[in-house]
Amino acid sequence: MLAGRRILLIIGGGIAAYKSLDLIRRLRERGAAVTPVMTRAASEFVTPLSVAALAGEDVHADLFDLTREAEMGHIQLSRVADLLVVAPATADLMAKMVGGHADDLASTLLLATDTPVMIAPAMNVRMWDHPATQRNLATLRGDGIRIVGPNEGDMACGEFGPGRMAEPLEIVAAIEGALSDGPLKGRRVLVTSGPTHEPIDPVRYIANRSSGAQGTAVAEALRDLGAEVVFVTGRADAPRPTGMTVVEVESAREMREAVMDALPVDAGVFAAAVADWRVKSASASKIKKTAGQLPVLEFEENPDILRDVSKLAEGRPALVVGFAAETDDVVANATAKRARKGCDWIVANDVSPATGIMGGTENAVVLITADGAEAWPRAAKSDVARKLADRLAEALKKVPS
Structure with missing residues (x-):
């Protein structure tokens, strides 16, 4: 189902970023091409070298890459993909999406795109339960953003509850559903x-x-x-x-x-x-x-x-x-x-x-x-x-x- 499809994967800055490595592998073994984008904070959790090696493509991280921006690279990146996937989607990234911020490459891509977007939220349970995050979640749903997860379980911080990023195979299944040409697409x-x-x-x-x-x-x-x-x-x-x-x-x-x-x-x-x-x-x-x-x-x-x-x-x-x-x-x-x-x-x-x-x-x-x-x-x-x-x-x- 994913053969020949291109996924633009935006990796946010959270401990769950390590799961993005397995997600890339799972997508590629199903025939999808993965173009990785990393926020500055994401590189504190996983290295761009690891991401690039698994994706088989360069990592995009800088909004002001002069070579690519000569051709408006951030606009092109957001348009050639079949789906934009944010995994992990941190509370900060979700807030930026709601507010229409465009102060780095990831947020600019999300604002400049007319391609469908899916997010896999991941954060501390208190951050997830916070009224601001729940308001942002409702707005994103109303904007047509697909959401997969989060799951409930133990947190890296030692707490328990909803906020764990969905597992890579769960996200893959959601991507397959989003790219399906079935009669309920968009519903x-x-x-x-x-x-x-x-x-x-x-x-x-x-x-x-x-x-x-x-x-x-x-x-x-x-x-x-x-x-x-x-x-x-x-x-x-x-x-x-x-x-x-x-x-x-x-x-x-x-x-x-x-x-x-x-x-x-x-x-x-x-x-x-x-x-x-x-x-x-x-x-x-x-x-x-x-x-x-x-x-x-x-x-x-x-x-x-x-x-x-x-x-x-x-x-x-x-x-x-x-x-x-x-x-x-x-x-x-x-x-x-x-x-x-x-x-x-x-x-x-x-x-x-x-x-x-x-x-x-x-x-x-x-x-x-x-x-x-x-x-x-x-x-x-x-x-x-x-x-x-x-x-x-x-x-x-x-x-x-």
């Missing part, structure tokens, strides 16, 4: 997946029996059709998909917040098994077992994410797809759910224990739309996902991008 889609966990106390929780396999398969199928996918997942058993932004959450309230932060999108596929209720006052310490006494748990409703998104007055996705896991009267219950929630489609399935669907590798669904109910034959969850992605792509053809 942004949100997918929710997995169960939510609602705490009772620090060691106990309420959850649904969802592996997250179907939601993951849907996200991968949409990615393969060229969509930019934001994947919001609870604590699912299924491996996380690559080539997209993955946001991990625990509770329904956290999932709702992540969903709202991901908007606007062209379509939303809500495959998560969100718990309907939560304990009103979860205990801060473990509830001890006492002979002859049972704890009394008072419940309250969780936010209805599907309904809230479906009924947005502004920023509603053009297509909102919900899921309905039923054990009785599947079509009738799912049809009623579609009307109640206000979504466009419902993907319904029978999850009775005898079906083996919940947690299994196959699914048998009924697609509920305004035109009625359409039963699909039982198939692998990946096949169901591809069929749904194809239908979604067909529907979005009628919606201006």
